[in-house]
Amino acid sequence: MQEILEAGTGLVTRLTCPAPAKLNLFLHVVGQREDGYHLLQTVFRLVDFADQLHFALRMDGVVKLHTPTSGVPEDKDLCVRAARLLQQESGISLGVDIFLEKRIPMGGGLGGGSSDAATTLLALNRLWGLGWQRSQLIKLGLGLGADVPVFIFGENAFAEGIGEKLSPIVLPPAWYLILTPPVHVPTAHVFTSKELTRNTIPIKIPPFYVGHGHNDLEPVVCRSYPEVARYLEWLKQLGNTRMAAMTGSGACVFAEFDTEPAARAAFAEVPSDMSGFVAQGLDRHPLHDFAE
Numbered sequence: 022m023q024e025i026l027e028a029g030t031g032l033v034t035r036l037t038c039p040a041p042a043k044l045n046l047f048l049h050v051v052g053q054r055e056d057g058y059h060l061l062q063t064v065f066r067l068v069d070f071a072d073q074l075h076f077a078l079r080m081d082g083v084v085k086l087h088t089p090t091s092g093v094p095e096d097k098d099l100c101v102r103a104a105r106l107l108q109q110e111s112g113i114s115l116g117v118d119i120f121l122e123k124r125i126p127m128g129g130g131l132g133g134g135s136s137d138a139a140t141t142l143l144a145l146n147r148l149w150g151l152g153w154q155r156s157q158l159i160k161l162g163l164g165l166g167a168d169v170p171v172f173i174f175g176e177n178a179f180a181e182g183i184g185e186k187l188s189p190i191v192l193p194p195a196w197y198l199i200l201t202p203p204v205h206v207p208t209a210h211v212f213t214s215k216e217l218t219r220n221t222i223p224i225k226i227p228p229f230y231v232g233h234g235h236n237d238l239e240p241v242v243c244r245s246y247p248e249v250a251r252y253l254e255w256l257k258q259l260g261n262t263r264m265a266a267m268t269g270s271g272a273c274v275f276a277e278f279d280t281e282p283a284a285r286a287a288f289a290e291v292p293s294d295m296s297g298f299v300a301q302g303l304d305r306h307p308l309h310d311f312a313e
């Protein structure tokens with residue numbers, strides 16, 4: 022993270038901030054709301070694989086994304102939507118130039134777009150000097166997507182509801198091998214599938230242990246996308262993992278290891294027609310202290 026202050030005034034005019042990815046260590050669908058949204062129980066783990074965002078203050082009120090992501094119109098980009106929503110709700114007349122370095126695979130269940138939105142809200146809260154409380158930002162973020170709140174919450178969490186009822190959870194140090202099957206799984210399609218079970222019995226956490234639970238979306242995605250099933254099978258046959266599963270609504274799959282060398286040794290064995298990366302589990306979001 023980097024801050025640049027304006028000479029003389031001490032005002033922050035530029036910020037560079039990471040937007041880390043998340044994994045769902047398990048994901049239970051325990052019901053459905055009347056509006057169609059599904060009630061979940063999940064444990065979110067933040068990891069150090071991240072998009073990078075650069076923000077530069079504008080005095081003219083314009084919100085401009087200079088690095089459009091292919092396939093996402095500027096008005097639909099979650100950074101732009103987050104910035105405009107905060108601008109509108111706070112009534113501030115300042116604007117921002119945004120530069121997004123995208124690294125997190127899109128639509129992979131790693132929460133990249135949601136994390137970009139959360140980082141934008143946290144960064145602009147500082148750049149625009151708004152002084153909003155964390156709880157206010159979380160409420161605003163939920164309107165952008167069910168995964169946005171946890172990134173503003175800033176800690177690994179047990180989540181209920183649609184992802185907005187968050188309790189902090191302490192997770193053991195861990196390293197992950199994350200594989201990225203070359204398919205895009207639209208979240209909405211998985212949730213509307215007839216095959217999805219929506220009646221997993223709710224559990225209480227703590228206690229939580231690694232390997233607790235399962236992902237109810239995993240069999241649905243594996244049936245429709247054989248590539249996801251093939252990547253997951255490869256991870257599950259590894260000997261020294263604590264667990265292997267799909268994250269969120271996929272398509273990415275991951276295995277958890279005790280140590281970095283163990284994760285890197287498994288990565289070295291990944292077949293040449295598969296791709297992925299190694300990431301470390303985080304204890305808290307790098308921007309945790311941007312809100313109170």
Ligand SMILES: C[C@@](CO)(OP(=O)(O)O)[C@H](O)COP(=O)(O)OP(=O)(O)OC[C@H]1O[C@@H](n2ccc(N)nc2=O)[C@H](O)[C@@H]1O
Pocket residue numbers: 045048057058059060061063129130131132135165166167168169182183184208209212268269270271
């Ligand atoms: C499944 C999870 C698990 O962390 O993650 P991803 O795999 O997307 O990262 C999330 O709940 C996804 O959150 P997010 O990606 O923000 O979803 P949203 O944009 O809010 O919703 C996309 C669509 O999925 C469906 N949806 C989403 C969340 C939910 N609890 N119930 C649903 O039925 C709705 O049809 C909604 O229109």
Ligand SMILES: Nc1ncnc2c1ncn2[C@@H]1O[C@H](COP(=O)(O)OP(=O)(O)O)[C@@H](O)[C@H]1O
Pocket residue numbers: 090092093097098099100125126127128129130131132133134135136137208269270271
């Ligand atoms: N800044 C952004 N980064 C990624 N995706 C974005 C962004 N803005 C909007 N989107 C849209 O959100 C969808 C979900 O993206 P993402 O959060 O990466 O996946 P997931 O919800 O599976 O974790 C993308 O397919 C894309 O259409």
